[in-house]
Amino acid sequence: MKLYQRILHVALCCGFSQICALSIPIPVAGLPSLVSPCHENSSAISYTNLVHPAIHLASWIHEPQILLSKLVQDLGPLLVASLNSSSTPNLHTRAKQARVPVMMYHDILPQKEVFFDVTPQELASHLELIRVQKLTPISLAQLVTHLRTGIPLPEKPILLTFDDGYGGHYQYVYPLLKKYGYPATFSIYTSNLGKNTGRTHVNWEQLRQMAADPLVTIAAHTVTHPTDLRTLPQDQLQFEITESKRILETQLGISVDYFVYPAGKYDVQVANFVEQAGYKAALTMDDAVDRFAGESENLFAIARIGQSRLTNAIAAAWGGPQLPAWGVKFDFNSVIAINTTTLNQARLILITGGQPTTIHAKSRYQVPQILADTPAVAAVDGGFFSLKSLDSNVMIGPVLSHNSKFVPGNNSENRKLNGRPLVAINSQVVKFVPFNSQQHNTLAGLNTALPRVTDAFVAAAWLVKDSQPQPASTFGSLFDFDAARHRAFWGINQAGQPAIGVSTTLIDSVSLGLALAHAGLRDAVMLDSGASTSLAYKGESLVGYRPRPVPHVVALVPPQIMTQNHCRVKSG
Incomplete structure (x- = not known):
């Protein structure tokens, strides 16, 4: 043994x-x-x-x-x-997709003195709410690892932080943390330890007891808590940052790896001093806007949310996409999840997970109508189609859907599509290959591109290819690729999961590709966009307008329920 x-x-x-x-x-x-x-x-x-x-x-x-x-x-x-971590201090692209709230508390005392004080009873109710809503409190070390590497966190993570080393942190917070088994971070400025300044502060003996507990992370919060580090002379700035780390490490016998800016105020110079002092990350705050950790500028500006917004933060918390199994390039067994994010000034609605499929309806409908009476829970408008009549389901290029037979494309149109991405799907794999009108206009030709193919269509263009956003030169003569429009897309993310979505801000194709690469898509293609841009989830349209009805969608079906004939087609 x-x-x-x-x-x-x-x-x-x-x-x-x-x-x-x-x-x-x-x-x-x-x-x-x-x-x-x-x-x-x-x-x-x-x-x-x-x-x-x-x-x-x-x-x-x-x-x-x-x-x-x-x-x-x-x-x-x-x-x-x-x-494959991001270079310090940048955040990993996968971490940017998650929604991890870092909650900020200050004093805990029986009678509030200012609006952001919290009573012990309120704090206990907060921790109970976290438990009931099945969130997982994490440590600051876990969060920093996630932000740097993209390694997933629990499904609904949250980080608790308490500033300024108040006496209530030892008297009320620490016992509650032990009761619930929740980790938390305490930021300490050293000059007031053990003092009563109208508010009590922890003393060194109490802090040593807390620091020895695996549930507790101690972060430096300067020596004297200046109101604005940006206004200090460099020698004083360096003193506040480096001396607080030295004092805490000497007195507590631990490594102090994290820094918290007083009042959240910092600039490039302050952040550089923090990094040079040997800290691994720093926490900030902004009263004007709430940001999740993945929306932070970098590791030395990790955003926090005031405790008064806990309910909203809990409702939105999400640990981000999971990693694929070892050696697996595609994951069609993950839970379908929806995420709204802003990357490169592009606001995106992104839905990931499940089994990808397509539906070729018998006429043109709104996307929620196409999904009705099918197991699919989400879909985006799909390939390009003929606009010659309102009830036409004729597609531009060949199309094969799980629910219908193969339909070849018009030979004259097919020649114009050469080189565009042909999307081929089966139960285990997705392939994006350049369309060849001589090879791919038959079912046999599609099976050559991907054996046991169940779905196929021709998309407009690659937005992301092999994890690289595509430059303007790759779009050729595609109409309006450089115009700002609502756009629809679908692809595969770094975890191997299918991903569909739309931009809710007007955006050009190149900028959309950059945003999707940052969102962690390894391949993405543009679908019919502009007036056709549509996205539906659980029967509801997610776009703020009535889009043009479409005959074709890319859909996501929950894992384990995909069958050969799962889609009931709309009658003409």
Whole structure:
């Protein structure tokens, strides 16, 4: 037993040292003693799902290859993600898709003195709400790892922070955290420790007790809490930033890796001093606007939200897209999720997950009508179609849908489509290949492009190809590609999940490609746009206007319910 214990311990703590150092959750059922020695904060490690429940202690002793195989399968994607981190201090593109609220509290005391004070009863109700709504409080180390690597967080994460080292943090907050088992970050400015300035502050003995608890992260908050670090002379600025770190580390015997700007005020010079002092990240705030962590400028300006907006933050919290399994290029088994985000000044509605399919209706309808009586829960308008009559379902180029037979395209039109992306889908794979009118206008030709093809159509242009946004030169003579219009798109994200969506701001094709690349799409193509731009989710249109009716959509079906004949077609 000791030999296998040692092998596993080395694998986790040495072979996967990158993962341990990054505070990635490593759940190992029944083996906490083998994991905790390699990590200074054991609360960063949970033990729930890495090893299948059927694989008990005896199983991995007698059949270690099972455990090692599971380790490779589950930790492999995390290791790859960690080795593909964004350059400091930039945020990873996958992290920008998540919605992680970082909640900011100040004093906790029985009687409020200012509007942002919170009573112990209110704080207890906040923590209970977090529990009831099934959010997972995370540590600041976990958040920073996520922002840097894109490694997923729990489905509904939240980070709790408490500023200024008030006495109520020890008297009220700390006991509640222990009761609920929730981690939190406390930012401390050192000059007032143990003092009563009209408000009590924690003393060194209390702070040492808190700092020794794995639930607690201590962050530096300067020495004297200046009202605006931007106005200080450089020598005083450096003192406030570096001396607070030195004092806390000396007194507490821990590494202080994070900084919190007093009143959230910073500029490039202040942030540079913080980075040069050896901090890994810094927290800020903005009373005028609420931002999730993934919307932050960088690691040295992580946004926070005031505690008074907790209810709204809880409702929107989302940990972001999951990583694909080791070696898997496509994931059609993930839960369908909707996300609204702004990237490069483009406001996008993005729906990911599920099994991709298309529906070719018998006439033209609004997208929610096309989805009615089908298992699909979301869809975007699809390929280009003929405008010769209002009830025409004639497409531009060949089309094959799960619900209908193959329809070849018009030969004269097909020649004009050469080089545009042909989208081919089957139950496991999506391919985007340049359309060739001589090869792809028959069902046999489509099966050559992708065996067992179930859906195919010709899109307008690549927006993102192999994770690279496409330049203007790739759009050729495509009409109005450089005009600002509402636009529809679909593709595959870095996790291998299908993604559909629209821009709700007017945007040109090149700018949309840049935004989608930042949103984490590895391939994306433009669909019929302008007046046809449509997006529906659970029976409701998500665009703020009545779009042109369409005969064709790209849809997402919840995993495990896709069948060969799942779509009931609208009658003509």
